[in-house]
Amino acid sequence: MVGSRNEVRFRTSSFSAEEACVEVGADGRGVLVRQSKDRSAGHLSFTDREWRAFVAGVKAGEFDLDDAGDLKPC
8 A cells, every 4th residue: 555654764864863863754645753762652643734834943943942951932
């Protein structure tokens, strides 16, 4: 079956740390995100529109952390 969750090819960012990795894949219906150390735990699903909005926010610095590890105010 094309687009089956079992056939999704996930990618890990080259920026991921060994102890803090997430993987991202697409299944034709949206974008899937999972924790690479426990792949059997499931995944989060996002529509293409939701994913694009999230990535745009990341690129714009909307989710940057301050020195204490808290989200910076917008």
